[in-house]
Amino acid sequence: xxxxxxxxxxxxxxxxxxxxxxxxxxxxxxxxxxxxxxxxxxxxxxxxxxxxxxxxxxxxxxxxxxxxxxxxxxxxxxxxxxxxxxxxxxxxxxxxxxxxxxxxxxxxxxxxxxxxxxxxxxxxxxxxxxxxxxxxxxxxxxxxxxxxxxxxxxxxxxxxxxxxxxxxxxxxxxxxxxxxxxxxxxxxxxxxxxxxxxxxxxxxxxxxxxxxxxxxxxxxxxxxxxxxxxxxxxxxxxxxxxxxxxxxxxxxxxxxxxxxxxxxxxxxxxxxxxxxxxxxxxx
Amino acid sequence: xxxxxxxxxxxxxxxxxxxxxxxxxxxxxxxxxxxxxxxxxxxxxxxxxxxxxxxxxxxxxxxxxxxxxxxxxxxxxxxxxxxxxxxxxxxxxxxxxxxxxxxxxxxxxxxxxxxxxxxxxxxxxxxxxxxx
Numbered sequence: 001x002x003x004x005x006x007x008x009x010x011x012x013x014x015x016x017x018x019x020x021x022x023x024x025x026x027x028x029x030x031x032x033x034x035x036x037x038x039x040x041x042x043x044x045x046x047x048x049x050x051x052x053x054x055x056x057x058x059x060x061x062x063x064x065x066x067x068x069x070x071x072x073x074x075x076x077x078x079x080x081x082x083x084x085x086x087x088x089x090x091x092x093x094x095x096x097x098x099x100x101x102x103x104x105x106x107x108x109x110x111x112x113x114x115x116x117x118x119x120x121x122x123x124x125x126x127x128x129x130x131x132x133x134x135x136x137x138x139x140x141x142x143x144x145x146x147x148x149x150x151x152x153x154x155x156x157x158x159x160x161x162x163x164x165x166x167x168x169x170x171x172x173x174x175x176x177x178x179x180x181x182x183x184x185x186x187x188x189x190x191x192x193x194x195x196x197x198x199x200x201x202x203x204x205x206x207x208x209x210x211x212x213x214x215x216x217x218x219x220x221x222x223x224x225x226x227x228x229x230x231x232x233x234x235x236x237x238x239x240x241x242x243x244x245x246x247x248x249x250x251x252x253x254x255x256x257x258x259x260x261x262x263x264x265x266x267x268x269x270x271x272x273x274x275x276x277x278x279x280x281x282x283x
Numbered sequence: 284x285x286x287x288x289x290x291x292x293x294x295x296x297x298x299x300x301x302x303x304x305x306x307x308x309x310x311x312x313x314x315x316x317x318x319x320x321x322x323x324x325x326x327x328x329x330x331x332x333x334x335x336x337x338x339x340x341x342x343x344x345x346x347x348x349x350x351x352x353x354x355x356x357x358x359x360x361x362x363x364x365x366x367x368x369x370x371x372x373x374x375x376x377x378x379x380x381x382x383x384x385x386x387x388x389x390x391x392x393x394x395x396x397x398x399x400x401x402x403x404x405x406x407x408x409x410x411x412x413x414x415x
Contacts, residue, residue: 051319053319053320070301088311089312089313092321100317104315104316259312
């Protein structure tokens, strides 16, 4: 097993309660806790043939591998979050051996402690607002727009076609504007119940369920565990108040969206500048 | 249709949406330099690719990223571009043929117009083939 590398899922503070014995990590090995000077790294051995530099790069281009690995990563982080407030690492943070992990804990100690302080006692809730496909389209013919709308009932004339098309566009725009107002208000209300909030780019790719409609809001809230119930009730109260709009809640997550350094909003570790543009504040 | 009526359960994440998981695990979470480092360019490329999968195209465009528009695997727009390119190539070829052999080309067209019977017959066949 000397070829094995160390995959790190998250960092937390000791003492973390023992993880479930059946829990398996990326690659199927059970994760364990590696403690060093007041910090715990949750690690599991992964084979070099999958996580060495070249194979890892190849794997990362493979969406199936990526999905499987991402689920395994999240699985461990989620299990950890039931016993502590872990600081989740980005996918595929890999070291040669335990001493490499210890060195990292030492080098990054200050930053890790700052972020752990902020997320302590909190969970992350994800909130998305969807505008139903029917409302988004004005007349219920899907998101493909006026062409599909027109073909469903053949227009009597060119003028009729244009009239319908204009009406459809106007209805769509109105529905969008209403959805936007609702989303802003919801985000404002929820932010007041949260220690921190982040706006993420709306989801629209092929992984998004086609029946979900149009994503209007995609946000994350760092909420004290003890407020979670009120937070969810607040969302529950909006249920059914806006026809055509659906609010989706995910979580509780580990504080994935709140891992930027509170003392250095300018991320010094690179590659995050763009991702931070959507961070914080009301829309 | 919210899940809000359900109170915080300890991680019912087994069924969590892949887009939500990828969004967090790949795009959020703290970045720490490990021993196994992948070329930063590759990581950025990956992140951009995933943005396209989980995040909005408009957003990527705002960021000035639009290379996927030319990647047929990623975009129907690229397929359109490919078609447009093919069209242009064909148009150029037609121009070349028409211009390159001026009189001859016109002659060919004239001949085509002259032999009406043959021409319509061929056109008809062509159309039928297209319909199939």
